[in-house]
Amino acid sequence: MPANPTQGHVVVAPDKFKGTLEGAEVAARLAAGIRRVRPGLEVRELPVADGGEGTLAAALAAGFTRIPAKVAGPTGLPVDAAIAVKGEVAVVELAQAAGLARLPGGRTAPLAAGSFGVGQLIGRAVSLGVRRIVLGLGGSACTDGGAGLVQALGVGLFDAQGVELPPGGAALRRLHRLDPGSLADTLAGVEIVVAGDVDNPLLGPRGAAAVYGPQKGADGADLVVLEEGLTRWADVVRDSTGVDFRDAPGAGAAxxxxxxxxxLLGATMRPGIELLLELLGFDEAVRGARLVVTGEGCLDAQTLHGKAPAGVAAAATGAGVPVAAVAGRVELAEDQWRGAGFVAAYALVELAEQPGDSISKAAELAELAGETLARDLLGAE
Structure with a gap:
């Protein structure tokens, strides 16, 4: 489905290029390249995210207001974080408070890292009177089952001696009793929707500890401790609520x-990119467009399983608009990326003059990619 060369605008909707460019900069650079070839063309920049890191930035670029908040980082030290608010909707990005990038000196703490700061961000959103909170998961430094998050919202977690548990997944092995406190009143009338792109359960070989623990510094012995803690956590929550969510798809996320x-929060879970596109107004932005441009750091097999570019391609194609992809690297074969709905795919590594330029000169190469795709798909003005 080729782009219509004479009608409509272009929507530039990339995810971040992890480690090199934020989504907003990718969008700006691609748009600059397109405008250089087609200066009279309307180009709308709409950076996207799939619920992980970059979700807050995408919301801010779409017109949400940044609300700063100083909260506990994954090891308890204070960090400067933020939420995004628009009307009665707030976006909370877990990585702002409990992300790997928030670890002091980058030193992992697999047994003690917690999610308390994420609960503080949710509390901040509630205090502003919002009625809907979108919680983006991804990039977590902790494996505490969200225990810290609910403690920040007033839930008491006690050992057999009645002592409040300290942060971290290891401490959950001593959990004896859960006191919900005023959680229900705090969240009354507030809808919480989790934006996630994984379907892992909480426990077992596909669970939070086994699959993601090593990324957070956990060795073999640590994984045993964390699995025991999460199992005890699931048991106590089941006994307290009468409902067991340990096997629910996405329970192992973050x-x-x-x-x-x-x-405990009564949240629903939706595919991250689907939820974010809805939140960012993608349907309205793409209406009447002639082309959508999306992308991420690497277009690979993971892209096909719910990552942002595939979600953008599905949404745009459903609206009858062709989609092109730009990535640092394209590891999919042409039949694969065409099968995912892309009419063209451009790799910065193929535009680079020297090895390593796709990283060190990513911004300039993104502009060049914008120029190249404009000539290929939109024609010169």
């Missing part, structure tokens, strides 16, 4: 924060 959101 070190088990997905579990706490489902079991």
């Amino acid at each position: 070190g088990g924060v997905g579990f706490a959101a489902l079991a």
